[in-house]
Amino acid sequence: GYISPSLFLAGESNGWVHSEEGVDETLGYYSAIAQWDPSIANGFYLKGGLGVFSYVASDGTDDITGSAGAMSIGTGFDVRVGTNFSLTPFANYLWSSESELKFSGIPSGLYLAPNVLQLGLGLTWH
Numbered sequence: 751g752y753i754s755p756s757l758f759l760a761g762e763s764n765g766w767v768h769s770e771e772g773v774d775e776t777l778g779y780y781s782a783i784a785q786w787d788p789s790i791a792n793g794f795y796l797k798g799g800l801g802v803f804s805y806v807a808s809d810g811t812d813d814i815t816g817s818a819g820a821m822s823i824g825t826g827f828d829v830r831v832g833t834n835f836s837l838t839p840f841a842n843y844l845w846s847s848e849s850e851l852k853f854s855g856i857p858s859g860l861y862l863a864p865n866v867l868q869l870g871l872g873l874t875w876h
Contacts, residue, residue, distance in 0.1 A: 758785040762799060764822075764844060764868065775807045777864060779844045781822050793828035793836070803846040805862060816862045818849035828874060838872035 752758050764779045781801030788794065803820040806813060826840030848863040 756787045756790055758787075759783070760785065762801075762822075764842065764866070766866070773807055773809050776805070777866075778804045779820050779822065779846070779866070780804070781820065783822065793830070795826055795828070797824045797826075798822065803844070803849075803864060805849070805851075805864065812854050814851050814853055814858075815855075816849035816851045818847045818863075820844060820846040824868075826872070834876045836874040836876065838874050840868070840870055840872055842866075842868040844868070 751760075760783055762779075762781050762783045764781075766775075766777045768775045779801060780803075781799035783797050783799030785795050785797040788796070799822040801820050801822070802817055804815075804817045806815050808814075822842055822844045824840060824842035826838050828836040828838050830836050844864075844866040846864055848861045851858045851860045851862055
């Protein structure tokens with residue numbers, strides 16, 4: 751929801767999935783974000799958030815899991831291409847603190863701290 755015409759608070763999720771040789775992996779970031787539009791008319795925005803990341807790798811029998819705190823920063827630009835539609839190129843950097851991986855619930859002594867750079871194009875309906 752909008753706190754002011756230029757400040758928006760929201761929930762956001764970002765994810766990655768991969769399957770290879772019978773192993774399915776997922777990495778998700780779940781954040782509360784604040785998005786600031788310094789000049790509403792030009793479409794540029796900055797955002798930042800706090801939340802958690804979650805990692806799961808499974809072969810159907812055993813699971814490797816991890817989760818920890820995470821932060822995100824990002825920027826984008828809404829380019830209006832119609833009255834109610836914009837193309838939105840964006841960049842996000844997702845950082846996480848270190849998490850000990852668990853193998854089927856048992857601590858493994860191995861640690862994961864994924865960092866992700868996203869570049870993309872969003873489709874926005876207003």
